[in-house]
Amino acid sequence: MKLVFLGTSAAQPTAERGMTCICLVLDKEVLMFDAGEGAQIAFQKAKIGWNKKMKIFVTHLHGDHCVGILGLLQTMSLQNRTEPIDIFGPSGIEEFLASNLKILNFGLTFPVRITRIKEGLIFDDPLYAIHACKAEHSIPAYSYLFSEKDRPGKFYPEKAKKFEIPQGKMWHELQSGSEIKIGDKTVRPSDVMGEKRKGRKIGISGDTRPTKNLEEFFKGCDYITFDSTYSDKLRDKAIENYHSTAKEAAELAKKAGIVNLILTHFSARYENADELISEAKTVHDSVIAARDLLEINVK
């Protein structure tokens, strides 16, 4: 599982940074959080693959967070994508997509399924769940939480062989969590497998002020990416524009017990993130500054 940053600039692009787009690349699926203008170009550079199973989660309907979806859908069609795409976002997402798909004469080659979200659980399957929480921005905006389900422990073939369990169906049953009988012996999964592995949790703030609600929402995450538009010297501007400073991001991360904090969504005024990283590190031990095409392996 890895996080891939396709765009890390706030509002306006710079020579080095494209507009917001973050991918969580799972074994068999890509979860994209926001897609600002230029997302398809970065997506291509990152070589993620045009026909992968995919969901897009939009935090809010500012152009720099969602306009890139249009080009992505168009290019995927030119690449003859067949896999459906699910797109989740706040009220207005249906109108944005429906009207552009109609006006711009997309010859879509695959289904696009749109879901208008509210707070709470918005997607759940055996591998992971996605929750949304209201953020505090100038327009309705949400933060997202990816929660991986706990995974079964590692399977040790040598232990299974010791119990003289033949490879095949019985191994599979044990791996799936069921006991088996071999002769008059009962073998439990824990006899041949390691400890359950705890599911990983990753939070994506989108554009927001730091809030008590988000602190609760992200509690115990392994990683969060958080709005770090400004240095703390411009906290007034952050308040006025409903963004956060890097230091505020670190304070929230510390209170929420976040293991790793990733700063992103930098104002174009910062040529590099040195000042922002320094500020955040006065508060939190593990701080990373995102940059375009940065990949982080999520352990």
Added chain:
Amino acid sequence: MKLVFLGTSAAQPTAERGMTCICLVLDKEVLMFDAGEGAQIAFQKAKIGWNKKMKIFVTHLHGDHCVGILGLLQTMSLQNRTEPIDIFGPSGIEEFLASNLKILNFGLTFPVRITRIKEGLIFDDPLYAIHACKAEHSIPAYSYLFSEKDRPGKFYPEKAKKFEIPQGKMWHELQSGSEIKIGDKTVRPSDVMGEKRKGRKIGISGDTRPTKNLEEFFKGCDYITFDSTYSDKLRDKAIENYHSTAKEAAELAKKAGIVNLILTHFSARYENADELISEAKTVHDSVIAARDLLEINVK
């Protein structure tokens, strides 16, 4: 006057080429023809200026020709632009802009005036006119023609001084085309000025098959930029997708007596334009291949 190419790729961007966008930069105004995704990034790189007087002409409503307008308008607002922008395009342009401006919560800082075009004269002022002609594409599409008005000849101060005309109002009258009286002598503008300079003509094809109508429309242009999506080896594909080959562009340019032909809108399959240039040069003497950020001084 110069042509600046901000994007020269067809439909899909490549590492080297962004999506279609061509600027004709006049002394005091920028005329932009199409604005595919990423136009604002190239516009910034080309250092054209965020607050210049500007018109945008959209050839047709495919995403790769107009989605970039949204980011341009957003960033211009963040730059506190105050100058109005006029946007011209085929039916649907009003809906595209109006619905996105509404949904995407643009805080526009300047007026956007939208004009739905038909064939014929679509703009006229003392400096230039813009005409539109129906192109032949998979959806309603137009080509544009920029016709500069004839300019008065060069003014020679030394000749004016010879006639003992005092600098000031009388010089201005002569420069504006009026005769003046000095004592009992009549001085005509042609006595102190060179030959009228013929206005320059520049054509922009947009996406199209080569047609007899466009050959007429572009007759005698100093420059045209023409759809050169494919090599002539793929003429079948060009016909099927309502585009042109580089050779077809050259054939039309030759028949229409175009002085300089600029090939653009290259399929992503061509790493460079060598093959396309070679083909076109078998037909036409002056062929240039556009590339992103290429500037051509229009003499």
